[in-house]
Amino acid sequence: MAEELLKVDNLSVNYGAIKAVRGVSFSVNSGEIVTLIGANGAGKSTILRTISGLEKVADGIISFEHQILNRMPSERRVRSGIVHVPEGRRVFPGMSVQENLQLGAFTISGKSQNNAAYEAVYEHFPILKDRRNQDAATLSGGEQQMLAIGRALMAKPKIILLDEPSMGLAPLYIQKIFDIIQNIRDTGVTVLVIEQNANQALKIADRGYVIEGGKITATGTGEELLASADVRQAYLGG
Amino acid sequence: MSSIIQQLINGVILGSVYALLALGYTMVYGIIKLINFAHGDVYMLGAYFGYFFIRVMHLNFFIALILSMAICSVLGMLIEFIAYRPLRHSPRIAVLISALGVSFFLQNGMSYLYGSDKRAFPQAIETTQYHFGALQISNIQIIIVTTAVALMILLHLIVKRTKMGRAMRAVSADEEAAILMGINVSRTISFTFAIGSALAAAGGVLIGLYYNNIDPLMGMTPGIKAFVAAVLGGIGIIPGAALGGWLIGILETMAQAVGLSNYKDAIVYAILIIILLLKPTGILGKNKREKV
Ligand SMILES: Nc1ncnc2c1ncn2[C@@H]1O[C@H](COP(=O)(O)OP(=O)(O)OP(=O)(O)O)[C@@H](O)[C@H]1O
Ligand SMILES: [Mg+2]
Numbered sequence: 001m002a003e004e005l006l007k008v009d010n011l012s013v014n015y016g017a018i019k020a021v022r023g024v025s026f027s028v029n030s031g032e033i034v035t036l037i038g039a040n041g042a043g044k045s046t047i048l049r050t051i052s053g054l055e056k057v058a059d060g061i062i063s064f065e066h067q068i069l070n071r072m073p074s075e076r077r078v079r080s081g082i083v084h085v086p087e088g089r090r091v092f093p094g095m096s097v098q099e100n101l102q103l104g105a106f107t108i109s110g111k112s113q114n115n116a117a118y119e120a121v122y123e124h125f126p127i128l129k130d131r132r133n134q135d136a137a138t139l140s141g142g143e144q145q146m147l148a149i150g151r152a153l154m155a156k157p158k159i160i161l162l163d164e165p166s167m168g169l170a171p172l173y174i175q176k177i178f179d180i181i182q183n184i185r186d187t188g189v190t191v192l193v194i195e196q197n198a199n200q201a202l203k204i205a206d207r208g209y210v211i212e213g214g215k216i217t218a219t220g221t222g223e224e225l226l227a228s229a230d231v232r233q234a235y236l237g238g
Numbered sequence: 239m240s241s242i243i244q245q246l247i248n249g250v251i252l253g254s255v256y257a258l259l260a261l262g263y264t265m266v267y268g269i270i271k272l273i274n275f276a277h278g279d280v281y282m283l284g285a286y287f288g289y290f291f292i293r294v295m296h297l298n299f300f301i302a303l304i305l306s307m308a309i310c311s312v313l314g315m316l317i318e319f320i321a322y323r324p325l326r327h328s329p330r331i332a333v334l335i336s337a338l339g340v341s342f343f344l345q346n347g348m349s350y351l352y353g354s355d356k357r358a359f360p361q362a363i364e365t366t367q368y369h370f371g372a373l374q375i376s377n378i379q380i381i382i383v384t385t386a387v388a389l390m391i392l393l394h395l396i397v398k399r400t401k402m403g404r405a406m407r408a409v410s411a412d413e414e415a416a417i418l419m420g421i422n423v424s425r426t427i428s429f430t431f432a433i434g435s436a437l438a439a440a441g442g443v444l445i446g447l448y449y450n451n452i453d454p455l456m457g458m459t460p461g462i463k464a465f466v467a468a469v470l471g472g473i474g475i476i477p478g479a480a481l482g483g484w485l486i487g488i489l490e491t492m493a494q495a496v497g498l499s500n501y502k503d504a505i506v507y508a509i510l511i512i513i514l515l516l517k518p519t520g521i522l523g524k525n526k527r528e529k530v
């Protein structure tokens with residue numbers, strides 16, 4: 001029986017008068033890959049941003065390992081194991097790859113621990129090792145995405161929140177990112193991933209949720225959603 | 239010729255103090271995009287604490303310098319906490335006005351408490367002049383430059399090598415991404431104010447020693463010039479502030495050397511305008527509009 005790690009219960013989030021998320025409920029179990037799919041503006045990023053504390057909960061409850069997060073400051077969420085790779089990568093420009101990784105480990109104390117973490121990241125992404133002294137801003141889009149994910153892994157997450165990791169990447173890189181997501185899960189990290197690339201996301205996901213206009217309109221295992229006529233129609237090009 | 243070199247030396251000395259002040263402006267701007275108008279007044283407070291520790295407590299100059307820096311770093315954090323933090327998510331103009339308010343409060347508060355007259359800063363270190371041909375330089379001048387440079391090296395090490403320094407750079411580069419790293423932004427901002435204020439205090443104590451007098455309004459003009467220095471070097475860019483400070487110090491003394499004493503400030507500002515017209519992001523600024 002899988003253990004429930006993250007639970008979002010009847011969550012609503014507003015930006016001023018805009019109701020971006022309206023009563024969304026879902027859960028992620030330990031060891032799963034769960035994906036949120038949906039059109040632009042559906043509210044997917046807002047959900048992740050609220051889980052990591054960047055946006056305020058208007059209504060509902062977010063809990064992690066049975067502890068309510070609603071009012072917990074972001075940095076404590078990171079310390080408790082929730083690490084968010086934001087939309088658009090957001091690596092730190094003007095800092096080297098290594099410094100970016102070092103910042104990822106901001107909440108972790110102890111040098112020896114970090115050395116092991118670097119090695120683990122470099123194992124996932126050998127290219128980052130070659131580029132470690134290079135300014136992060138000069139990396140290619142795909143390399144920046146790898147750095148953003150690597151940086152998140154440095155924080156030793158229990159769950160990693162990925163916001164459109166394949167966005168803007170060439171097909172070769174996209175496949176690589178999806179492979180890496182599976183590798184990450186295999187190392188024991190739970191994954192909640194948003195994707196425009198619904199087809200590929202559902203293939204690797206244990207379960208998925210379809211978000212429309214701030215609400216969940218369908219849910220099921222990856223295979224079920226892939227097979228569903230409605231989902232195929234709306235998100236998988238028929 | 240030798241008088242020009244002499245003025246160059248004097249410019250470097252004065253510039254060292256501007257540079258110390260400019261660093262605080264630029265760090266605070268880098269992290270919260272605020273022009274901290276009260277920064278020059280922290281420099282004034284630094285000079286007064288130096289005065290107090292030397293004249294009243296009879297402490298050694300360097301101990302007085304360090305104590306004054308320590309106290310002002312706490313005051314800097316306090317100013318941020320009381321006057322800026324509650325306005326963090328308000329329009330920027332609100333914080334700017336709050337900064338002006340703090341500046342007036344400190345200037346008038348000090349005038350009220352201790353009078354607005356100039357007071358003599360104790361000659362904590364006896365002046366010795368060294369002569370090199372026609373050039374001369376005093377031990378005080380040497381102390382000013384070496385202290386300023388030592389503090390800048392220390393700052394560089396803090397910013398580049400320590401965890402808090404990395405947090406500062408991360409928050410300056412991308413606050414939201416920094417939050418996602420588990421960085422406490424409020425604490426990082428406090429730290430930035432502490433460091434900037436300590437450097438300002440050092441500038442105040444050094445200038446007290448140099449000019450031998452202090453008064454509650456002494457922070458105004460250097461404050462503006464240091465701000466100009468920070469903009470000149472590229473606001474938000476730490477080495478730019480040091481460069482800008484020295485440049486302005488040199489320009490100012492050069493203007494005096496060629497007999498334009500009365501216009502030295504006008505010349506400084508004219509040069510600022512020209513440089514900014516040519517390169518709006520400052521000397522070390524990136525031309526692309528990129529968050530630094
Ligand atoms: N900072 C903001 N201020 C106001 N409205 C916002 C803000 N951020 C998002 N919104 C609105 O909230 C809604 C949900 O946005 P969100 O970014 O969560 O969508 P998304 O599903 O991630 O879309 P995409 O696939 O394009 O990234 C949209 O209508 C958007 O315009
Ligand atoms: Mg989004």
